[in-house]
Amino acid sequence: MAPNSSPRRVxxxxxxxxxxxxxxxxxxxxxxxxxxxxxxxxxNPDRMAGLVPPSLQLQNLAELGERHPDLVVEVAHPKITQEFGGGILQHADLLVGSPSALADASTEQQLLEASGRWGHSVFVARGALWGTEDIARLDAAGGLQSLRVTMSTHPAGFRLEGPLAQVSCSAPRTVLYEGPVRGLCPLAPRNSNTMAAAALAAPSLGFDGVIGVLVADLSLADMHVVEVELRGPPGPSGQSFAVRTRRENPAQPGAVTGSATVTAFWRSVLGCCQLPSRPGIQLC
Ligand SMILES: NC(=O)c1ccc[n+]([C@@H]2O[C@H](COP(=O)([O-])OP(=O)(O)OC[C@H]3O[C@@H](n4cnc5c(N)ncnc54)[C@H](O)[C@@H]3O)[C@@H](O)[C@H]2O)c1
Structure with missing residues (x-):
């Protein structure tokens, strides 16, 4: 499946x-x-003991260039992409697994500059975003007027920061945030990635125009629900094109990643290995 005869080093x-x-x-x-x-x-390198061959364990992230990777996959925390993404692009393509990192405009700018300078791609994993291509195509055709992504799960599945971390979620259903995705990402960096992927799929709306809604729902102990609602501009009849999807993904209680999303990530790795390495952001 690899487009090149030599293996892609990941x-x-x-x-x-x-x-x-x-x-x-x-x-x-x-x-x-x-x-x-x-x-x-x-x-914490101890977590790799017995699971990763010692020769493959990298102790110092700053030394990753010595392993000559073609692709580096970030599945740790948005802070890792923010702090090291630009440096990684000097050596390899980067697959961002925590795209909420790009809600920080200076991070997005820094990644785009490094990508252009070194000729490497910034791939973004679609993660739990259903219909990514359809959203991107509609946006490119100028047919997207609004896009709203609602993520609902049990409060144990959230890793919240700042004021959101103080909100009581004792009611059966609590809307923790409703507004531009850019404002939500720093408050819920590990639970806003699907919304961030939507903002990147729809650059005409972007992080300031795509609406993110985060809902704590006590009935969803073992499930992540992502609802996408989009609308086009009104046509001559006054009616608008509209789509609604609801993705119900079984998840271990307290996990930030549901089961189907784990599979989606592997497909993203395979997908980006088939795409040409070129400057800019590409969803995969
Ligand atoms: N794009 C999407 O739709 C999507 C979906 C699910 C998860 N994610 C993101 O992918 C990443 C990994 O998810 P996961 O389910 O494997 O999470 P996890 O909690 O199971 O694992 C995260 C790993 O990163 C490490 N880590 C946590 N915070 C860190 C920090 N500040 N600096 C360095 N390392 C840190 C942890 O030690 C752990 O090994 C998270 O950022 C998560 O939000 C994205």
Missing amino acids: GVLGFGRLGQSLVSHLLSQGPDLGLELVFVWNR
């Missing part, structure tokens, strides 16, 4: 639920698919 940053799954896939299926795992880095 490094993984983060060894939580997503990182462990990707590493396992890369070790078991990578060689047949033309993919070679060249390093795994985790903030």
Whole structure:
């Protein structure tokens, strides 16, 4: 499947639920698919013991260039993309697994500059966003007037910061935030990635125009629900084109990533390995 005859050398940053799954896939299926795992880095290296061959454990993130990766996959935390993304692009393409990092305008600018300077791609994993291509096509055709993404789950699945972390979620259903995605990402950096992917799929609206809604729902102990609602401009009859999707994804209680999203990430890794490396942001 690899477009080149030599294997694509892949490094993984983060060894939580997503990182462990990707590493396992890369070790078991990578060689047949033309993919070679060249390093795994985790903030706490002890978590890799017995699971990642010692030669593949990277102790110092600043030394990743010495492993000569073609692609670095970030599945740790938006802060890792914000702090190291520009430097990684000097060496390799970057697959951003925590796109809420790009809600910070200076991070987006920095990544775009580094991407252009070094000729490497910033791939963004679509994660839990259903219909990514359809949204992007409608946006490119000028047919998108509004886009709203609602993420609902049990409060144990949230990792909230700042004022949102103080909100009581004792009612059956609590709307924690409703507004531009840019404002939500710093408050819920690990629970706003789907909305961030939507903002990147629809650049005409972007982080300031796409509306994100975060809902704590006590009935959703083992499920993440993502609803996407979009509307086009009114036509001559006054009616608008409109789409609504609802994605119900089983999830372990308290997990930030649902089961189907883990599969979607592996498909994103495979997908971006087939895309040409070129400057700019590409959803995959
Ligand atoms: N794009 C999407 O739709 C989508 C969907 C699910 C998860 N994600 C994101 O992917 C990332 C990984 O998800 P996961 O389910 O594997 O999470 P996880 O909590 O299971 O694992 C995260 C890993 O990153 C490490 N980590 C946490 N905070 C860190 C920090 N500040 N600096 C360095 N390392 C840190 C942890 O030690 C852990 O190894 C998260 O940022 C998550 O929000 C994105």
